[in-house]
Amino acid sequence: MKLATKEEIEEIKRRLLEHYPAAETELHYRNAYELLVAIMLSAQCTDKRVNMITPALFEKYPDIPSLANADLDEVKALIKTCSFFNNKAKNLIKMAQMVMEEYGGEIPMDEKKLVKLPGVGQKTAHVFMIEYTHANLMAVDTHVFRVAHRLGLSDAKTVEGTEKDLVEKFKTDLNRIHQAMVLFGRYICTAKNPKCDTECFLTDLCKSRESFKAK
Ligand code: SF4
Structure with a gap:
């Protein structure tokens, strides 16, 4: 799989932050x-x-x-x-x-x-x-892992390796990008039947788009 270029990484970051300007966890909590x-x-x-x-x-x-x-x-x-x-x-x-x-x-x-x-x-x-x-940290769950690989942001086999790649590539706003990637993976770039043609705003930058085209 091809990895994203520096320009593509910047553009992915820009669009994720634009689409999820105030992304936060969906867990309910008060403290x-x-x-x-x-x-x-x-x-x-x-x-x-x-x-x-x-x-x-x-x-x-x-x-x-x-x-x-x-x-x-x-x-x-x-x-x-x-x-x-x-x-x-x-x-x-x-x-x-x-x-x-x-x-x-x-x-x-x-x-x-x-x-x-x-x-x-x-x-x-x-x-x-x-x-x-709002610490500048990345965390890789199942959604972040999947999205990172489909977009060519990492080819690491492990969660730790993927986190390292994302930290090195995005550098700043990691907390906001984490939340955005979780929501993007949960609702758009889903494990089965990702919404490539209907809701995805990263189709032109995706390295896995071909795998999900209707046969
Ligand atoms: S084009 Fe499809 S596989 Fe690629 S990032 Fe978008 S939803 Fe995910």
Whole structure:
């Protein structure tokens, strides 16, 4: 597959930012605690499902102290429609306990501290920092990975390699580009039947367009 040229990268960036001027997560949250919990739940689970689960979860456990003291089986019951709910329930409680013990109950606004929390990997930490602090960071989920490859922005086989390529190529506005690529991948450049002819605004720059032309 051909990779995008420097000019094409600039144009892709310009159009993504133009089409999604104020892109933000579709997860519902009211504070840092709710955002972190929602992002942790969203691994391998749709934002739509997470938004169905979190109101009852946050009513029962409205903050870090209550979650740190939560009953594991009760948390499991509240999130059981989410994939990997057993592990997620354990990690949510452990995360809250560590935030209590190490940071006095305040979620640390620091990527290096966040990744040390149970159940918070680099992607979760980046998505949190992107959304909550607008940090100039990239995070690669399934949508960003697919879009990056279809547009020739990366040919890396791994999520880490793709993130490195995107950071090197876009350099600035990474938080906004991340959010834009998630929405673009979720609604336009979908895994099956991407909307190449009807809604895509990057057709002329796409390196995969031929694969989706009607036979
Ligand atoms: S032309 Fe199709 S495959 Fe290419 S970026 Fe647009 S929607 Fe995705």
